[in-house]
Amino acid sequence: MPAEALVPTSAEEAARLYGDGEGVVVFAGGTILLPEISAGRLKPERALMLHKSGLDGISTDGGTIRIGAMTPVSALVGGPSELISRFAENVGDGEVRRSATVGGNLCATAGVGAQRGDLGAPLIALGARVRSTGKGGERTEPVEDFLAGDRSGRLVLEVELDAPSGKWGAETLRRRHAHSYAIANVAVASNGGGLRIGVSGVGPTAVRARAAEQSRNPDDVLRDVEPVDDAVASAEYRRKMLPVLLRRALDQLETA
Amino acid sequence: MKLTVNGIEQEIFSPPLTPLLHVLRDELDVTSPKAGCQQGGCGTCTVLIDGEPRRSCLTAVAAVDGSEITTLEGLGEPEQLSPVQAAFHERYAAQCGFCTPGMVVAATALIERKGGPVERDEVLEALGGHYCRCTGYVKIVDAVMAASRGQTGAREDEPETGEEAPVMIPGSPA
Numbered sequence: 463m464p465a466e467a468l469v470p471t472s473a474e475e476a477a478r479l480y481g482d483g484e485g486v487v488v489f490a491g492g493t494i495l496l497p498e499i500s501a502g503r504l505k506p507e508r509a510l511m512l513h514k515s516g517l518d519g520i521s522t523d524g525g526t527i528r529i530g531a532m533t534p535v536s537a538l539v540g541g542p543s544e545l546i547s548r549f550a551e552n553v554g555d556g557e558v559r560r561s562a563t564v565g566g567n568l569c570a571t572a573g574v575g576a577q578r579g580d581l582g583a584p585l586i587a588l589g590a591r592v593r594s595t596g597k598g599g600e601r602t603e604p605v606e607d608f609l610a611g612d613r614s615g616r617l618v619l620e621v622e623l624d625a626p627s628g629k630w631g632a633e634t635l636r637r638r639h640a641h642s643y644a645i646a647n648v649a650v651a652s653n654g655g656g657l658r659i660g661v662s663g664v665g666p667t668a669v670r671a672r673a674a675e676q677s678r679n680p681d682d683v684l685r686d687v688e689p690v691d692d693a694v695a696s697a698e699y700r701r702k703m704l705p706v707l708l709r710r711a712l713d714q715l716e717t718a
Numbered sequence: 719m720k721l722t723v724n725g726i727e728q729e730i731f732s733p734p735l736t737p738l739l740h741v742l743r744d745e746l747d748v749t750s751p752k753a754g755c756q757q758g759g760c761g762t763c764t765v766l767i768d769g770e771p772r773r774s775c776l777t778a779v780a781a782v783d784g785s786e787i788t789t790l791e792g793l794g795e796p797e798q799l800s801p802v803q804a805a806f807h808e809r810y811a812a813q814c815g816f817c818t819p820g821m822v823v824a825a826t827a828l829i830e831r832k833g834g835p836v837e838r839d840e841v842l843e844a845l846g847g848h849y850c851r852c853t854g855y856v857k858i859v860d861a862v863m864a865a866s867r868g869q870t871g872a873r874e875d876e877p878e879t880g881e882e883a884p885v886m887i888p889g890s891p892a
Binding site: 464465467469489491492493496497499500501506509511513554555556557558560561639640641 | 764771777781824843
């Protein structure tokens, strides 16, 4: 039985059709979902297809950058934030990035043998917020809180962040290969004296490394992050490398 | 739903979440995009969607309703190959040929975007998601660079006498 496709033509209609999310599968770029559906592992009864919802596009409104949930990852490469661009360009390859979306990257769960959601690290470092709707209505919250919560009942509408003005540092550990998921991503940013650290690629969701933000000791990254074992790397290797990556990223911040 | 495939408008009857790849191959009999890994990893299903190379296996047909699709068949004719097709042919850039449709489509888009000679690292970046399991990458990259420089047609290093090249290894074409 093929899925019923709901194709809203506005953000409001998308939110209404999504409702509390019960029984609705959100279909954004499709780079993760479509292979699951084609292989019969996922059989959605109702698919909310967002390609005509107008939820795409990047705008700058005063000092705030707004990135629509349906914005393709390719649009972030060379986009308004160098730090986000630096991680966006590692997602898949150019052809995948043209389909993959920002909202999808935030809602992605771990894949078979690999972690997803690389963009969480720079978005956390830049203090970005997620506007989403679903059960209980619309809300805006920090990316790290959105990721820590139950994302299954939320429809991401947009990501907003203050136009980056401070310094940043970024380190990614990955195989030099278009389709290899990252082993670990560390993003650091300072805005007005405060330091924020985001880590992704080491577990099911990106995490904010608050202890290391306070102490500035790279080893403290492991107080907030619990690396996992998967086909890309062992948890032990990730635990060894995370402090190294964070030290390098912090060095970049110093010398930027 | 409607698609314009290689310049011809087509009405589409497949269900909305059907991958564009299967609409092309099974409904429209456009078979150059190959069903390789069918999870976005191999690149051979790559087609141009409104001029941009994307994976047809990762694209739900409803999401590109009304778009213009160009496949390998839309780039040239057997008697009038496109520059990239000609370069692949002349420079032996196809071995088994399974990856070739995606390689040629992606390379064509790269050359169009650049509008002039492309360098090796640009080719590697643009084709980085395309697998050739014959591992014939050297000749593929050479062909793309040659096509971008208009170096197609008779090759200088080929004998112009009309005679067959000498067989170096008996029983092999080398």
